[in-house]
Amino acid sequence: MKNSKITNTLTFDCETGNYHTFCPISCVAWLYQKIEDSFFLVIGTKTCGYFLQNALGVMIFAEPRYAMAELEEPDISAQLNDYKELKRLCLQIKHDRNPSVIVWIGTCTTEIIKMDLEGMAPKLEAEIQTPIVVARANGLDYAFTQGEDTVLSAMVQRCPTSSINEKQEQKSSLVLFGSLPTNVATQLNLELERCGIQVSGWLPSQRYVDLPVLNETVYVCGVNPFLSRTATTLMRRRKCKLISAPFPIGPDGTRAWLEKICDVFGVKPIGLVERENQIWESLQDYIALVRGKSVFFMGDNLLEISLARFLVRCGMIVYEIGIPYLDKRFQAAELDFLEKTCHQLNVSMPRIVEKPDNYNQVQRIRELQPDLAITGMAHANPLEARGINTKWSVEFTFAQIHGFTNARDILELVTRPLRRNQALQNLGWNQLVKS
Amino acid sequence: MKLAYWMYAGPAHIGTLRVASSFKNVHAIMHAPLGDDYFNVMRSMLERERDFTPVTASIVDRHVLARGSQERVVENITRKDKEENPDLIILTPTCTSSILQEDLQNFVNRASLDSKSDVILADVNHYRVNELQASDRTLEQIVRFYLEKAKLKNELNIQKTDKPSANIIGIFTLGFHNQHDCRELKRLLTDLGITINEILPEGGSVTNIKKLPNAWFNLIPYREVGLMTAKYLQTEFDMPYVAVTPMGLLETENCIREIITVIKNYEPSYDFDFESYIDTQTRFISQAAWFSRSIDCQNLTGKKAVVFGDATHAVSMTKILSREMGIRVSCSGTYCKHDADWFREQVDGFCDEVLITDDHTQVADMIARIEPAAIFGTQMERHIGKRLDIPCGVISAPVHIQNFPLGFRPFLGYEGTNQISDLVYNSFTLGMEDHLLEIFGGHDTKEVITKSLSTDSDFEWSPEALSELQRIPGFVRGKIKRNTEKFAREQNIKTITLEVMFAAKEAVGA
Numbered sequence: 001m002k003n004s005k006i007t008n009t010l011t012f013d014c015e016t017g018n019y020h021t022f023c024p025i026s027c028v029a030w031l032y033q034k035i036e037d038s039f040f041l042v043i044g045t046k047t048c049g050y051f052l053q054n055a056l057g058v059m060i061f062a063e064p065r066y067a068m069a070e071l072e073e074p075d076i077s078a079q080l081n082d083y084k085e086l087k088r089l090c091l092q093i094k095h096d097r098n099p100s101v102i103v104w105i106g107t108c109t110t111e112i113i114k115m116d117l118e119g120m121a122p123k124l125e126a127e128i129q130t131p132i133v134v135a136r137a138n139g140l141d142y143a144f145t146q147g148e149d150t151v152l153s154a155m156v157q158r159c160p161t162s163s164i165n166e167k168q169e170q171k172s173s174l175v176l177f178g179s180l181p182t183n184v185a186t187q188l189n190l191e192l193e194r195c196g197i198q199v200s201g202w203l204p205s206q207r208y209v210d211l212p213v214l215n216e217t218v219y220v221c222g223v224n225p226f227l228s229r230t231a232t233t234l235m236r237r238r239k240c241k242l243i244s245a246p247f248p249i250g251p252d253g254t255r256a257w258l259e260k261i262c263d264v265f266g267v268k269p270i271g272l273v274e275r276e277n278q279i280w281e282s283l284q285d286y287i288a289l290v291r292g293k294s295v296f297f298m299g300d301n302l303l304e305i306s307l308a309r310f311l312v313r314c315g316m317i318v319y320e321i322g323i324p325y326l327d328k329r330f331q332a333a334e335l336d337f338l339e340k341t342c343h344q345l346n347v348s349m350p351r352i353v354e355k356p357d358n359y360n361q362v363q364r365i366r367e368l369q370p371d372l373a374i375t376g377m378a379h380a381n382p383l384e385a386r387g388i389n390t391k392w393s394v395e396f397t398f399a400q401i402h403g404f405t406n407a408r409d410i411l412e413l414v415t416r417p418l419r420r421n422q423a424l425q426n427l428g429w430n431q432l433v434k435s
Numbered sequence: 436m437k438l439a440y441w442m443y444a445g446p447a448h449i450g451t452l453r454v455a456s457s458f459k460n461v462h463a464i465m466h467a468p469l470g471d472d473y474f475n476v477m478r479s480m481l482e483r484e485r486d487f488t489p490v491t492a493s494i495v496d497r498h499v500l501a502r503g504s505q506e507r508v509v510e511n512i513t514r515k516d517k518e519e520n521p522d523l524i525i526l527t528p529t530c531t532s533s534i535l536q537e538d539l540q541n542f543v544n545r546a547s548l549d550s551k552s553d554v555i556l557a558d559v560n561h562y563r564v565n566e567l568q569a570s571d572r573t574l575e576q577i578v579r580f581y582l583e584k585a586k587l588k589n590e591l592n593i594q595k596t597d598k599p600s601a602n603i604i605g606i607f608t609l610g611f612h613n614q615h616d617c618r619e620l621k622r623l624l625t626d627l628g629i630t631i632n633e634i635l636p637e638g639g640s641v642t643n644i645k646k647l648p649n650a651w652f653n654l655i656p657y658r659e660v661g662l663m664t665a666k667y668l669q670t671e672f673d674m675p676y677v678a679v680t681p682m683g684l685l686e687t688e689n690c691i692r693e694i695i696t697v698i699k700n701y702e703p704s705y706d707f708d709f710e711s712y713i714d715t716q717t718r719f720i721s722q723a724a725w726f727s728r729s730i731d732c733q734n735l736t737g738k739k740a741v742v743f744g745d746a747t748h749a750v751s752m753t754k755i756l757s758r759e760m761g762i763r764v765s766c767s768g769t770y771c772k773h774d775a776d777w778f779r780e781q782v783d784g785f786c787d788e789v790l791i792t793d794d795h796t797q798v799a800d801m802i803a804r805i806e807p808a809a810i811f812g813t814q815m816e817r818h819i820g821k822r823l824d825i826p827c828g829v830i831s832a833p834v835h836i837q838n839f840p841l842g843f844r845p846f847l848g849y850e851g852t853n854q855i856s857d858l859v860y861n862s863f864t865l866g867m868e869d870h871l872l873e874i875f876g877g878h879d880t881k882e883v884i885t886k887s888l889s890t891d892s893d894f895e896w897s898p899e900a901l902s903e904l905q906r907i908p909g910f911v912r913g914k915i916k917r918n919t920e921k922f923a924r925e926q927n928i929k930t931i932t933l934e935v936m937f938a939a940k941e942a943v944g945a
Contacts, residue, residue, distance in 0.1 A: 017494055018511075023470025043436075045530040045561065046446040051473045053441055070437040073562040076534055085436040092438060108468045108531050112500065139468030140496050183903055187937055282941060359518065362487070378475035378488065385485035405937045433485050 010339055010349050012326070017355035020378045021300035021324060022055060022394065023048070024137040024147030025105050028066045029056045030398070031151055034179045037207045039099035040066035041089065043117070044107030065097060071109055078113075083120050087127065094130055101158075101208040103151060106136040131208070133158060143324035145226040145301045145397060148179055152203055153233040159203065159214040161238075173200035174261065175212045175240070177230055178223035180402060182206060187403045188223065188248060195262050195269045203230070214238040221261055223248055223402060226302035228330035244330075246337040249303070250310030251279040251407045256337055279404045283314075286411035289418050291315035293371035296364075299323045299356050300376050301397050305331055307374075308350060309338040310410065317347055319368050322356035372417060387430040389417040441795050441815060443770035443833060448529045449474055450569030451557040452490055454577070454660075455525045457607040457636040462489045462521040462552075464511055466504065466532040466539065469494055481836050482608060491515060495531055504535075508542045509549075516550035522641045523553045523577070530561040553641075555580055567659040567745070568773060570607065574636055575663035581644035582671070593648040593672060599698045599705065600630045602650045605661030606637040611748065611832040612846050613637065619848035620656060623681065627694065628707055635664070648672045652697045656680055656847060658747040658774065675700070681847050682751035683759055683855065684723055688713050716849045723852035726860070727760050735863055736761045741802055743790070743812040744831025746771040748846070750781040752811050752830050755855060757785040762859075765805045766790055768798065795819075809862040814838070828862040894920050897932045904936070915940075 025048055028040040042048055049068040056064075069089050074080045090102055106117050121132040135154045137147035176188065176199055189199045201212025203220075214220075216239040222231055225247050234240040245260035246253050255276045262269045280287075295311055297304045299322025308318045328335065342349050353361075358379065365373055365388060373383055373390045380390040395413055400406045448465060452474045455463035465471060475488040493511040495504060512524055526543055539556050547554040558576055559569040585591040601624055606617045614637070621631055632650035633643055647653075653668060653676040655661040665676035675697045681690035695709050717724050726732055740762050742753045746769045753767040767782045768790030769775075775791045782789060790801055799819045802810060810820045810827040814835050820827035829838055830846070845851040896904070907915050915936075922939035923931055 017469070017496070018491065019469075020472055020475060021470055023468075023473070025470075046442060046565075047448070047471060047530045047561070049439055049442055050445045050449065051470070054473065054477060064440070068437075068439045070439045072437060075436055076562065080436070089436055089438050108495070109534065112531065112534050139470040140500065143469055183906060186903070186933060190934060190937065279941065359491070376476070378472065378479050381479045381483060382485060382487045405941050408941075 008343075008349065010335065010352055012352050012354065014354045015357040015360060017357070019299065019322070019324070019356045019358045019361075020376045022144040022376075023051055023139045024142040024144060024150065025052065025107060026055055026144060027137060027147030027151060028052070028103075028105060031103075031148060031179055031204070032065045034181075035101070035204050035206070035208055037100035037209065038065060038103055039093050039097055039101070040103045040105060041069050041093065042066065042105040042107065043069040043071065043086075043110050043115070044105075045071050045109050048107050048109075065099065067093070076109070076113060082115050083124065086120060087124055090124060090128055090130070090132070094128055099130065099208075101131045101133055103133045103135060103154075105147075105151075106134065106138060108138045108140050111136065111138050111140055131158065143300065143302070145224070145303070146229075146325065148224075149227050149229045152177060152179070152227065152230040155204060155211065156214065156230065156233045156238060158208075159211045159238070161215045162213060172217050172219055172241075172265075173213075174198070174219050174221065174265070175201045175203060175214060176221055176223055177203040177234065178227055179204050180223060181400055184400050184402050184406065187405050191254070191258060191403060192261065195258060195272070196267050197261060197265055214240055216240070219243055219261075219264060221245060221257075222330070223257075224303070225306050225331055225334060228327035231330055244333045246309070246334045247306045248402050249306040250313065250410060251276045251283075251404055252313045252341070253306055253310060253334075253337070254402070254404050254407075256333075260333065275404060279407055283408060283411055286408070286415050287314050289415045290411070293317070293418070294319055294368070295372045295374060295414075296361075296368065296370040297321045297323075298358065298361050298373065298375040298379065298393070299353065300393050303393075303396050303401075304374075305334050305338060305352070307396060307410070309334065309341050310407075311414065312338070312341050312345060312347060312350075314411070315345070318350035319370055320361070320364065321350050321352045322361060323352060323354055326352065326354050372414070374414075385432040387432075389421055391417050443793050443795070443813065443815070445566035445833075446530060447559040447561045447564050447566060447569035448527050448557075450564075450566040450571075451525065451527045451559055451573040453566075453608050453610075454570045454573045454636050455527070455557075456489050457638070458523070458577075459638060459640045460489075460521050461523045461525065461641060462491070462515050462519055463525045463527050463557075464508070464515060465490060465492045465527045465529055466508060467492050467495060467527075467529040468531055469496065471529055471531070478608060481834075481839050483839065489519070489521070495535070500535075504537060505542055505545075508539070509546045512542075512546035512554060513549045516546075516552050521552045523555065524550065525573070525577075526554065526556045528557065528559065528561065533561040553580070553584075565773075567771065570660045571663045574604070574607075574660060575667050577641065578635070578644055578647065578664050579667055581641055582647070585645035591645055591648070595651055595701070596630065596632065596649050598630055599628065599702065600632040600650045601694075602632050602647055602653045603634045604653050604655055604664050605657045605659075606634055607660065608637065609832075610657070610660075611745075611830075611834055611838065612840075612844055615843055615845040616656060616847040616851070618843070619845035619850050620654065620681070622850075623687075623691075623848045624654070624694075626712065627691065627709065629694070629698070635661075648674060650674070651701050652676060652694070654694070656747075658750075658777070659745055659771065680747050680751050682748070682851060683755035684717050684721065684849075684852050685758060686751060686754065687848060687852070688717065721849040721852045723759065723856045726856045731860065732760055735859075737763050738809070738863060739763050739765045739805065739807040741766045741768075741805055741807040741810050741812070741816075742786070742830070743768045743770075743798055743810070743816055745769060746774045746778050746781075748831035750778060751846075752855075753782045753785045756811070756859070760859065763787075765807055766801055768792065768801070809859075811859075811862070826862045828858040830858070893929075894923055895930045897930060899933045900931050900936050903933055 032040050117134045121134045125132045133154050135151040137150045218240045220234045220240045221243040243264050246256040248254040248257040294317040296319045304321045304323045308321045374393050383390045401410045455461050472492045478488045493508045543554050543556045606613045653665045655665050655678040668674040677693045679690040681687040698705050742749050749769045753764050756762040757764050764786040766788045767786040769778050770793040795815050810816045811830045813831050817827040919939040
């Protein structure tokens with residue numbers, strides 16, 4: 001291994017930002033499924049539509065609760081009135097689907113032509129009697145999972161401020177934010193319940209009409225590393241108290257997350273250490289596969305820091321953590337945890353590269369020859385053809401990776417290329433491009 | 436504004452990128468925001484490309500909006516020039532750059548001063564043309580650029596080759612079965628004693644474009660891409676072109692006859708016994724003619740079908756079904772609205788009605804109304820068919836990864852006719868089988884094939900656990916249920932709650 005000087009602190013670099021990732025509008029794919037009574041309207045062009053229909057594949061055919069408001073030339077040149085056009089489409093949506101909320105997703109085009117979505121929404125909302133939430137999830141400002149961040153931070157404004165049950169008012173409650181599949185959310189609720197903490201609500205909730213109460217008595221804690229805007233909005237607009245913790249990804253992360261919450265609520269968790277050890281024990285077969293292996297994150301979904309921290313704990317060596325955007329404040333506890341984990345295992349600190357440059361990264365991958373590259377689909381096949389094992393990073397976004405229960409699923413993903421290639425190793429077909 | 440769930444043809448820049456990345460050693464730089472380089476994913480996934488897709492985005496972000504993207508674009512072009520040494524760099528505008536209205540041509544001029552590679556700006560407007568029109572235009576633009584360049588440098592040799600030769604124009608990446616069609620066309624031309632001069636753009640090199648005029652004629656297999664180039668070469672170099680798609684026995688014959696006419700025009704002494712060639716191929720080498728005559732195909736007589744796709748494939752398929760197989764085409768349609776007149780003229784007399792639309796709900800309504808026995812369409816129609824329980828053969832883009840088969844599956848030429856016969860026959864028999872199953876109440880083996888061993892379990896499931904179980908996808912639900920109950924049995928648990936379910940998952944890793 002080259003470049004293997006042991007460094008004691010994390011190093012942060014920033015490159016050109018020429019990297020591949022999904023457009024943030026892709027968040028509609030999981031959010032419309034999560035929020036069952038919603039309808040997502042993406043106001044953009046054919047380019048956005050083409051991306052969505054190809055990226056989401058079969059979901060398109062299942063009568064999705066999302067659609068494009070496709071902007072045409074007269075919209076761009078302001079020959080048509082935006083307000084009237086949107087009203088026409090929203091009335092049609094209301095008529096066909098009758099959702100509890102319509103979420104407008106602003107795109108690059110609405111930014112550039114400065115369509116005043118935030119201004120139009122309240123007027124139209126009053127007129128058609130359906131709430132309209134505006135989120136600017138565009139590729140000018142954000143990457144992939146940050147789309148969810150913009151939607152959730154817009155939804156914060158729609159949460160009620162006081163509960164119907166006034167008795168609870170004085171007691172501080174806990175609201176978790178981040179969209180997770182319902183069963184994963186239930187698992188995390190149960191983990192906290194075991195510690196004696198009741199989760200009073202989730203942002204987002206299963207239904208828009210069930211959004212949680214948010215006010216100054218509420219503690220909030222994030223479950224995903226890409227939710228920094230939502231966290232800021234919760235603190236500044238709703239005066240909620242943010243619990244800054246590592247994220248519940250991997251058994252180590254889950255325990256640290258639970259402990260931090262318990263600490264804030266003044267609860268002493270019982271049996272967490274044993275529970276963590278028990279999970280690690282059950283992962284031994286997978287850990288044997290990854291121990292000592294090296295990994296390179298090209299970076300595209302902001303889960304990279306947490307995943308890297310977990311993989312270091314599993315005994316892997318992380319060469320580089322590419323990441324689209326790093327909010328050092330929101331991820332402070334996670335960064336700290338990563339640093340500690342590296343110290344404990346006495347491995348070299350990974351290099352963190354914000355806004356990476358994919359071309360340069362491919363050169364570094366060639367030089368370092370990692371055992372595994374975690375990368376987008378644009379680079380996966382070409383790297384495999386050059387004998388580099390790859391795992392598509394997008395799968396981490398859609399798989400269930402949170403909590404104790406799902407730690408195995410992360411390793412299932414990480415080890416899949418290693419297990420597959422173990423089977424093929426001796427066939428002599430590793431290099432499949434002519435040099 | 437238009438409420439849209441799905442589209443048949445992609446945005447313009449996709450067409451440009453498909454042409455650019457089909458050439459060897461050509462690099463495209465998109466002027467686009469983060470996330471618009473989804474084309475790379477499609478090419479890498481659908482075509483299972485081993486090489487990195489030669490497309491980079493010059494990212495438009497907030498800073499670019501504030502300051503303009505000139506420096507960034509020029510820098511990205513010159514950088515790519517140094518890194519990859521391409522022959523040509525194509526700056527590709529997107530919907531975003533269309534509205535920014537920056538002077539991209541000026542950036543191109545500036546960048547070409549510093550780069551060894553040629554640099555051009557793709558002349559496509561997002562709001563005016565779609566993917567297919569853009570690819571046609573881009574191909575013509577590149578060809579024109581290199582021929583004019585050669586002319587200026589006096590490197591242009593318009594001497595025809597000694598032997599009859601052809602250029603095949605319009606084969607490109609992410610095209611529907613294009614690679615297979617190309618191989619079949621080469622075989623067909625070789626059989627006729629014609630050599631292949633150049634194939635564009637797939638695998639072609641821009642430095643070879645100057646050799647295009649050496650061929651005797653151009654063959655344009657697909658209506659959508661290549662015609663503009665062919666017309667340009669005809670006006671500029673007096674090169675004839677053949678634009679009959681050799682799909683199906685009769686159209687393959689037509690195509691061959693046109694080719695022979697063109698060649699005899701140059702070389703009247705060319706004596707190839709094409710009549711006997713066509714006859715042998717049709718009656719004995721291809722199985723399609725015999726298949727049409729066989730009693731299998733007899734059963735298809737008068738069955739109703741619906742055809743929808745791009746202009747080339749929908750037209751050819753309509754003709755094959757109605758002329759060569761005796762199937763009734765109730766409706767034939769295309770999403771190539773820009774080519775509607777040609778389409779109508781071509782299918783006239785071969786179908787009951789014509790549908791020109793790019794709205795898939797209209798297509799779905801039409802299919803629901805007609806209730807055909809089979810559909811021949813795109814992936815969208817396949818899904819419509821699934822919903823209505825009507826079988827569908829996929830004959831045209833837009834497509835999925837399963838339409839990029841590894842095996843040899845041309846749609847053109849004589850081997851293509853075999854493939855099409857299989858496709859048609861399999862679609863209909865599947866429909867027939869389904870129908871019979873329904874009449875006779877389905878397979879009676881259903882009871883035996885369920886693997887569930889825990890039908891009479893003595894476990895009590897809590898309502899939450901039960902609803903959680905229902906949320907698990909059907910194909911793994913049985914397994915999860917069994918594993919959970921196994922775990923509960925081992926632990927002596929009688930009631931299965933949510934917690935037990937999750938504990939079981941942690942224990943077995945299921």
